[in-house]
Amino acid sequence: MSTETVVIHQAQHDPIGSLEKLGEFINAIGTLPKWSEGGVLTDKSAQNQLIVLLSETLNVSVRLNLVFGEIEAAFNKLGIADEVHVRHMQGKHLERKHLASMESVIAIWNESQAQSMDIKIKDLPDFLRAIWEKRQTKGRGKSFSKGTLEQLARDSHGYCMFEGCGENLNVEKLTGYTGNFAYNAHIIASSESGPRGVPYLSDYQSDDPENVLVLCDKHHRLIDKVAAVDFDAARLSHMRSSFTHTVESLLEGLSFKPIPAFSVLWPVGGHIVSEPDDRDIANSMSRIRARSLGRLNRLSHNERLYRKKVEVFESSMADIVRAEADEIIQQTQNESYKAALFAFGPMPALVGLGACLGNKCEITPMLRFRDGGYWMWPQDSEVPKPYNIAFDEVELEGKDEVTVCIAMTQYPEAMKRTAEKIGMPTIEIQALAYGNAAIPHPDNGKQLRNDLHALLLKLYDQFSIRKVNLLICASNAVSVFVGQAFDLYQPYLLVYDFDSEVMKPCLQIHYQERKLSLTLPN
Known part of the structure; x- marks a missing residue:
């Protein structure tokens, strides 16, 4: 204990x-x-x-x-x-x-x-x-050993380690000449009197590869001559570790299975979100041990009409969602319906998209990590179940309708007020730690999807529940996972979204003659 x-x-x-x-x-x-x-x-x-x-x-x-x-x-x-x-x-x-x-x-x-x-x-x-006493002994520390130089070559792969640079150091771009154009720059200076020099440490770390950045000429001059005061040792060490971690992740991806990657970006309240860049795609897909097959498939990209007139998107939501889902399914037929999905938009639309894609495929949503401002899953591996599901079975007896509150990023008062106004038994699915990363890994998302799928079946079979009012406050990826939990022989879903101080029904998800249907509520 x-x-x-x-x-x-x-x-x-x-x-x-x-x-x-x-x-x-x-x-x-x-x-x-x-x-x-x-x-x-x-x-x-x-x-x-x-x-x-x-x-x-x-x-x-x-x-x-x-x-x-x-x-x-x-x-x-x-x-x-x-x-x-x-x-x-x-x-x-x-x-x-x-x-x-x-x-x-x-x-x-x-x-x-x-x-x-x-x-x-x-x-x-x-x-x-x-x-x-600001001692500054003369002379430099130990010269680079053969082992250190070999390690630096392996760590840099011939590219500048400065954050955001990545210049190829084996070729001079203007003339095309090839050669070694790299500079091995000490983080703690090799000389106590040099930039970032420290008594004892300068000599101690002078031949340590972890204390060396491989840089292009301009960034070598930047950290040593132009703006040395702005680049302390801790910042440069972080830069080095970030570079090596990113490179390892990208190279590891060569062994991953290539699958299609799709982006479906719908504006939220007139605001847009950026699509993932190559690094975002590689880092996100590494969590499912996959890499992108070719370029990103851009299906929807913050269409101007939807940004200018939110009501246009809301009134056509069912058709828009259905069309995007059909396109993804059609394009993944030859890939055993496996893909990575970078989707962002209003939560009801994302839930509807997940429902249309279903849970028989392996189309995995990727997280837009709001805290970092980019696409990524914050955990390298699955964590213990990061949420609780709570409800009173006695309250369900004799009812044909329930409210399910999925509170992941937070549990806002608007959600609680709406659940109280609906007046039906409430099932709460709450994150152990609220936030955009409440579900921190795709395997935890699949876990939530499976638990919700089992819950909906139980409500339908054991308690004869035929309608679920779905109130959700969750990340983009979680919203898609929630939609993927929907299936035949379950209650139909009425999905709500925020509207000022309360939530309003925005999308109905149900089956008609074994065919999934999305409709707008009356």
């Missing part, structure tokens, strides 16, 4: 000024655990030092104000002997905002992970003094 981690955030208070006071602090904590991670965080010019100690049961932050001769004894009292892990905030000062909470302390601790080394406790005073 897991226990909650205790947090002791001393660093938000005045520093501890003596070994005696430190002993009293530790005695108040009790028995210290074995730390799984931790050490000293320093900042620019070593103006501040923060001790961070982390374990499964206890997270501690401490600030000390001791003389150098007491440092080793202090760390021994805190359960750290011989060596201490040191992380450096290159180019930044530790500010009050970083000390606002233990969460913010851990965030800045993690951000500085790449600028770190282990130092003998007895050498820590010399390290701090060297930064205080």
